[in-house]
Amino acid sequence: MNEPARSTSRAERRRGTEERILGAARDLFARHGYERATIRAVAAAAGVDPALVMQYFGSKAALFARAAEVRVPEGGAGLGEGPDGAVTALLASLGVKLDGLPATSLATLRSMLTHPDAAEHARTTLGRQIDEIAAGLPATPDARARAALAVTTVVGATIGHQLLGLPDLRDTAVEHLTDLLRPALHALLEPAEPPKGEDLS
Structure with missing residues (x-):
């Protein structure tokens, strides 16, 4: 009966690690731009191994795309009115x-x-x-x-x-x-x- 709790915990830890990496990436991309923000620097800022960043996101381009996502459309309601x-x-x-x-x-x-x-x-x-x-x-x-x-x-x-x-x-x-x-x-x-x-x- 404890297995579901362990599974949920692993999923939460994974989400937490992913968000930590994304937070570090957003900060570094914002401060240094795409070229100067390296995977190693992102990993160091997030406190993880660079290989884990690649495991989660696959490439620097994919990491940037996720980090630069705008979750709420800029401009909001009213643009088409x-x-x-x-x-x-x-x-x-x-x-x-x-x-x-x-x-x-x-x-x-x-x-x-x-x-x-x-x-x-x-x-x-x-x-x-x-x-x-x-x-x-x-x-x-x-x-x-x-x-x-x-x-x-x-x-x-x-x-x-x-x-x-x-x-x-x-x-x-x-x-x-x-x-x-x-x-x-x-x-x-x-x-x-x-x-x-x-x-x-």
Whole structure:
């Protein structure tokens, strides 16, 4: 009758070890980027043998993919609810990021321009946001381009604030930054009204 308890205990220990490795990986990828964060360094930070890291994850690329997973879609509810909903969701997402970017997102941002695996992860994550926003916009030929510009505007602000530490962004209250961005995002996501009297047929 004790066997199930031992099995559960082994499973819990395995999950605990896996989470410890992932925590160390997130921290090292976020601080050093993909290239400089080695399996040996991750193992040392997690207090395990490097062979165990490989046993659990198979490769450094697979470890990065797991470490950089975003469990809650960035932007949250509202991305597909038209221009107003998308702007509100993007600005809420930006506020969370500027208050302290999660190590998962920071790891991806720091590495996405230098390593193909990180770049692909970023494209997939941002692509989902663009798909959702574009689906909620008026059906214009440039709806996807508008959505992509809005998403990358928020990414650029995040990079400037979190990775580059630009003083003009760091020294400005998050609430004021979002207020400044709001009309720019609305301008991107709301198609311009055609001049009165212009025949578009």
